[in-house]
Amino acid sequence: xxxxxxxxxxxxxxxxxxxxxxxxxxxxxxxxxxxxxxxxxxxxxxxxxxxxxxxxxxxxxxxxxxxxxxxxxxxxxxxxxxxxxxxxxxxxxxxxxxxxxxxxxxxxxxxxxxxxxxxxxxxxxxxxxxxxxxxxxxxxxxxxxxxxxxxxxxxxxxxxxxxxxxxxxxxxxxxxxxxxxxxxxxxxxxxxxxxxxxxxxxxxxxxxxxxxxxxxxxxxxxxxxxxxxxxxxxxxxxxxxxxxxxxxxxxxxxxxxxxxxxxxxxxxxxxxxxxxxxxxxxxxxxxxxxxxxxxxxxxxxxxxxxxxxxxxxxxxxxxxxxxxxxxxxxxxxxxxxxxxxxxxxxxxxxxxxxxxxxxxxxxxxxxxxxxxxxxxxxxxxxxxxxxxxxxxxxxx
Ligand code: ATP
Numbered sequence: 001x002x003x004x005x006x007x008x009x010x011x012x013x014x015x016x017x018x019x020x021x022x023x024x025x026x027x028x029x030x031x032x033x034x035x036x037x038x039x040x041x042x043x044x045x046x047x048x049x050x051x052x053x054x055x056x057x058x059x060x061x062x063x064x065x066x067x068x069x070x071x072x073x074x075x076x077x078x079x080x081x082x083x084x085x086x087x088x089x090x091x092x093x094x095x096x097x098x099x100x101x102x103x104x105x106x107x108x109x110x111x112x113x114x115x116x117x118x119x120x121x122x123x124x125x126x127x128x129x130x131x132x133x134x135x136x137x138x139x140x141x142x143x144x145x146x147x148x149x150x151x152x153x154x155x156x157x158x159x160x161x162x163x164x165x166x167x168x169x170x171x172x173x174x175x176x177x178x179x180x181x182x183x184x185x186x187x188x189x190x191x192x193x194x195x196x197x198x199x200x201x202x203x204x205x206x207x208x209x210x211x212x213x214x215x216x217x218x219x220x221x222x223x224x225x226x227x228x229x230x231x232x233x234x235x236x237x238x239x240x241x242x243x244x245x246x247x248x249x250x251x252x253x254x255x256x257x258x259x260x261x262x263x264x265x266x267x268x269x270x271x272x273x274x275x276x277x278x279x280x281x282x283x284x285x286x287x288x289x290x291x292x293x294x295x296x297x298x299x300x301x302x303x304x305x306x307x308x309x310x311x312x313x314x315x316x317x318x319x320x321x322x323x324x325x326x327x328x329x330x331x332x333x334x335x336x337x338x339x340x341x342x343x344x345x346x347x348x349x350x351x352x353x354x355x356x357x358x359x360x361x362x363x364x365x366x367x368x369x370x371x372x373x374x375x376x377x378x379x380x381x382x383x384x385x386x387x388x389x390x391x392x393x394x395x396x
Contacts (some may be wrong), residue, residue, distance in 0.1 A: 015043045016080070018169055018201040019064060024058050024073035025225075033059040035225035037073070041169075046195050046202045050212040051222030052248065057205045058161050060222075064203065065094050078168060093162035094171040099154050101146040101161075108142030111160045118165075118260055132164035133157075135194065143295045154185045159194070169201045176211065188214055189350050191227070209249045213237060216227075224360045242356040246271035251322065253277075258317035263295050268359045276351035277323040279311060282342035292346045293320065304332040313343055321345055 004362040019041040026034040034056045041047045049057035062068035064075055066087035075083050082090050093114075101110050112129040120128070133139055136156040146154055155175060162170055176184045176191075192215045197201045206212055212219045213233040220230045221244070241245035243254060256269040264270060272297070282296050300320065301312035309330065311323045323345060 005182040012060070015045075018043045018045070018077070019203065020074075020076040020079075021060070021064070022074040025058065025071045026056075026063060026068065026074070027071045032225055034070075037225075037227055037283070039227060039230065040136060041201060041203060041221055042234065043201055044199045046192065046204065046215060046217045048206060048212040048216040048219045049222060050206060050209060050219050050249070051104045052207055053074045054254060055222040057083055057174055057207075057222045061094070061173055061205050064169075065092055065171050066090050067094075078142060091167055092169040092171055093165050093167040094173065095158050095162050095175045097174040097181045099146075099158040099178075100159060101154060105145075106142060107138070107144050107146065107149070107157050108159055110146065111142075113161065114165045117180070122250070129160075130165050132160040135163060135198065136160045137190070150183075151179050152187055155187060155192075159191075160284070163198060163200070167200065171204060172202060172204045174205055176206075184211075191215065213249070219249075221249060223248070231251050239353060240271055240355055241356040244360075246353070246355050253321050255319065255352075256357075259315075259317065262317040263315065263319070264293070264352060265290050266354075268354045271353045272321070272347060274322045274324040277345050277347045279313070279319065279323050279325065279343050279345055282344050283306055292348050293352075297321070298345060298347065299338050299343055302335055304335050309335040311338065311343075313345060313369055315345075 017040045019039075023035050023040045024034055024037040025032070037056075037060060037271060049060060051057050060118055063070050064083060065087075067080070070083060073083075074081060077090060077092065092125055102113065105113070106127070108129050109134050112125040115125045115128060130139070130142065133142055136159050138160065139155075141149070141153065146157065149157065155178075158175070164320060172191075176187050180189060188211060191202075204212075205216065213236075216233055218230060218232055219236050223226045223242075223244045228234055229245045231239070236245060240249060240252065246252035246254065249376060251274055252271045253274060254269060255263055255273055260266055260268060260270055295315050295317060297313040297315040297320075298315045299311055301310075303310040303312075304327075306327070309323050311325070313321050313323060315321060326350050
């Protein structure tokens with residue numbers, strides 16, 4: 001086997017491989033949590049494992065850390081097979097969502113704890129702990145107890161505690177999950193900047209597609225224990241390879257069956273992002289001369305969401321398409337008045353992508369997505385319907 005061979009076709013410059021996963025599977029009784037994962041993660045990369053609840057991403061992270069044993073397959077760290085090596089003998093550290101700080105210790109003692117276990121001398125311990133605290137903008141906080149810090153500061157202490165060991169690879173399991181939205185967005189920026197500064201490989205688990213798109217060099221999208229697609233945020237968003245990725249990462253219209261035949265003159269399943277669709281009054285429904293697609297319909301739903309407005313249009317040819325427009329001048333009253341209006345939708349054929357249909361049980365997939373989306377603020381959930389152009393799941 002050639003360690004370091006690209007498996008994903010990503011365009012980022014590939015350096016040496018920090019972590020290689022080969023044929024990884026994991027079963028818990030009847031549940032197959034991980035169903036054959038192959039992945040190369042490169043030195044200094046920020047790679048995100050993204051997927052809905054139960055898709056297997058945490059289990060993969062725990063197998064890399066050594067907290068879980070794979071049923072089959074191999075884990076290589078910098079080319080060394082560590083599949084059966086215990087956690088403490090792997091050059092990785094994990095940051096958990098609940099921080100897991102010791103409440104009775106000071107911040108400095110928390111950060112230095114791993115060094116104390118490894119019998120590093122007191123002066124060295126103190127210096128490295130101070131350095132690690134400074135790297136997460138907490139210089140001067142060493143004497144406090146965790147209870148005397150805010151949630152964001154506690155998360156930074158957890159990061160410092162991992163960074164102080166200077167691991168080759170840092171594993172982060174939904175580390176921002178417990179923070180409120182504003183702090184979460186601030187920490188996303190800080191974490192990304194920190195990763196760039198320290199140059200450590202970050203493997204970051206989240207179910208939040210916005211977080212993944214914002215922070216990652218590459219994203220591996222998980223579904224039912226498998227990786228559906230690996231690529232840069234732009235590749236995954238702009239060129240979703242599968243029906244599942246199109247629906248889970250951002251919002252997509254899916255055209256299939258009779259609707260795809262009628263609207264596109266093509267058979268298969270196709271994804272079109274709402275923001276690629278332009279809308280104008282239907283009296284302007286002359287055939288486009290620039291080769292763009294045209295579909296006429298009636299505005300069925302209008303949702304004003306502050307910066308943008310979403311339109312659900314019932315097409316004369318059957319099915320529905322979701323469009324979105326920036327509220328540059330429009331007010332909420334003006335956009336509400338569009339309900340029931342006859343409109344013409346146009347988009348470039350370049351915005352249509354054929355995607356691989358979801359082969360997992362569609363009922364189960366829809367239920368997972370619906371549950372996942374319902375847990376996200378501002379989300380809208382649409383059923384998956386065979387033969388109609390219904391957006392599978394609205395993105396926040
Ligand atoms: P979440 O975002 O909810 O943590 P996830 O994508 O990280 O989800 P995993 O935690 O990896 O998913 O779980 C994958 C599947 O394996 C789920 O069906 C889960 O119930 C199951 N599972 C995970 N750990 C165990 C365990 N220790 N015993 C039994 N089943 C487990």
